[in-house]
Amino acid sequence: MKQKKKEIETEDTILDEKKPLDVSNASSDELVLESDRPFLERFGRGFVNFWRNKSTIDTLKYILKRLLLMVFTFGIVFVVCFVLIRLLPIDENTGMDDKEKFYLSMVSKGIYRRIENPDGTYTYEVMPILLQFVNFIKNLFSGSDHPFGYSYRIQWLISPHEILGSRLTPTILMNIYTMIVSVPVGLGLGTFMALRKNHWEDHVLSVLIMLVISVPSYVYAFVLQYLFGYVWQIFPPTAASSTVGYFSPTYFASIILPVLSMCFGSIAGYARYTRAELTEVLTSDFMLLARTKGLSRGQATVRHAFRNSLVPIFPMILGEIIGVLSGSMIIEAIFNVNGVGGLYLESITKQDYDVFQFVSMFYIFIGLVGTLVVDISYGIGDPRITMGGGK
């Protein structure tokens, strides 16, 4: 048996020597199939080859083009959002007594103009939107300590980027915990389903996944909160306040439920995607070759199928890593988490426009960067894809 395996291997090598399968990427002394290498090494090689490749200039051009396009898109979206938000009526009643400070801040942002009356009093007048925009850009680059304006209703006269900075930690923590749980579980479930395709396990899990993907996330957030938080009282039903420290065990225990409710959808998504990719790869010809070489089913699946199916999944994970900065509005609202999503919602319900504008642009920016990174990483993870490869 052993000998037979050896024979096949040598045959394989001979075959490789005659016709190297990966001419473009492997130099002549490397006779290993590209898909035989560990994934990270492959990724690294892809990265190295990417720089050695003759088409690197093309690729760089492509990335540069995408970057410029992104900046261009972001600029247009920013102008549109700016104009739309500035068209909203300004509510001078901020709930704080200090009206003078409000006016001064509005003047310093260049939204109001101060006009001195002959009797020594002042009146304030709204500037045209075009001038407001010019003032905003000036303010942004003048090194002022409030480059993005002021919050009036969430935190009196604090700059939106400071508020956002203080709200980032819980959101990032929650998203990272979610990823730590959902990526391995999702990939594992997907692999299991692909291997047991058309068996009862696969059918049951498929139905479950369909249910989880269809049912809105807030529904199982409510179910988890009600059962675990209120009825059985296993976990705290809402997130602890930030005073206990974001890294303390108390805080961790209190965000288990929101993390769990985010995990459901995420796990279902990964599992479905992995299953689809893996079933496709498992039926391809090179799997048959791998089995003929003498690899066991497990070896073939892990070394060849799973790694190949990771090619499209890896960018997905990468995109999610960038997405950890943006919080889920609905989960944060239900569990009272003091995060970015909560801030966004607060800025909408309280109509705090500077914060609203800043957080909106933050979300849009993350979305754009995420798309860009995902698109570029497709080419890096899979050497078969040439970026910007023309028609």
Next chain:
Amino acid sequence: MEKEIMNFNTEASMDIKSIPSDLFVKKENNENLHDQAFETKPITYLRGAFMRFAKNKASIVAAIIIGLLVLFAIVVPFVSPMSRVDPIEYPNGFKDPNFTYALPTNPINKALNLGWWDGTEVKTGIPKNDLDMYELDDSNHAPIAEVVEKVEEKIGARIQTHYTLRLDSYSTGCKEINVSQEEYEKLVAYEKEQGIYHTDKGIMKPLRNCGSYLDKYQKQLEDEMKAAIDEGVTPPVTEDAISKIIDFLEGYYNQHQRVWYEIVSRNYSQNSFVIKYDANNKVTPIYEMNGGEYVYAKDNLGKVTIRVDYYDYFTFHNGFEPRFMFGTNSAGEDIFYRLALGTRFSLLLGVGISLINFIIGLIWGAVSGYYGGTADLVMERVTDIISCIPTIVILEIASVQFTNNADLKSAIGQGGIIVLAFLLAFVYSGWIGVAGTTRMQFYRFKGQEYVLASRTLGAKDPRLIFRHILPNAAGTLVTSSVLMIPGVIFGESTLSYLGVVNFSTSGLVSIGSLLNEGSHAGLNAHPHMLFFPCVVISLLMICFNLFGNGLRDAFNTTLRGSED
């Protein structure tokens, strides 16, 4: 069969002689040769799609559930008794403040006394006084409390007794209400007709006279105090304490309108009381008497004050029993009825917006895909930019802008503003998906020979687009637009749940606004307010997705015959 053989053999004339001659048929001169017509009916594209759809059991079930939900949303708002209440009395739809947060109930569970979904609730830590109040209740629907458990707790030397009771949330007991003279006369006529006028079973109950009882009790306390002072002992109460006791008791009587008997302070305490039993262990009523007769009605500034069994009075007044299948909310509005309204609103919004998106996306995608080149490039960049701005930003800006526009508000009202804002927000970027699919389909078909043939024959662009390419792409496009409906419903419910749009004064209800109400009322305190909307929206989502997937598979001709 014979003809086939004949045709075959003309090519190989060598073998003709070897064929037995009886296989040949003589052809008459005037007879034309034809292919045999199909004996079975051809399976058209739609029929094939329907057959494939019918094989998918899950999709069929989903379609039936969607049908039931649509029926629920259409029928209930018309047949529900809530829809027929007096619009002058209830301008914003039916509500009754005496039935706030009533629990869900249904007649079957109620009759079987199952203990769940029958409007009852188990409450713990009820003191003896409240238990007595429920047991002594003089309404027509007593007894209303069922003792589940008696808990004796030792606090220091004293033993405190609590009760765990199963309470019916629809038993409001007796209430003192003011009604118009007309209404009073109608009630009297009704009671006389039923033969329950001024009897135990009547809707109207004798009025209480708390004032005269409390005066009597105050005098008694003062007498006790004076007697103690006369005897030279420390008086049990002071002047000040007496007025506080009386205030407390008066407050209690006002708060608990079903208490119709005398209560006295417990050991002269200012905040606890006991029920006063006479020698026969009976309570003393405090009903208002006039010449040995109970007083049932009193004139009060042109209105009539009566004390009624509220459950029966409600039935008499509104024409239906106060039994709410899905319970009521904080304002005492029926959730079953409102859920039907909300489902109707959500479905209409979902279908309407999907239709608009479908039309816009179709035109955009057709132009971009058919013409290609620079037009396509520019149009793609435009969709890129449009899709960057989140729906929530557009919705927020639109709703604030519209709400502040007084002309618009007076023209279409708050409800119209909400609909318009949703329409704008979801149409704004919702069509991009359809446009993308259409564009793909056009790229797929526009290079094919039949299009070229048609063009050669002189067909113009619109004809090629609408007569030749679009019908081919129809299946894919229709399916993608069906899958868009749950997306819109989900988006709407999420945004309304978050409170981005304020439904409160609009008179409109959506599933999302019901969820918002429910979460404000508290998940822990009133889970029924969230439970039913959640069930409906989950069913909608699951069924639309299953149904849409079924449609997609049905219209996918590559799956033809794959299951056989």
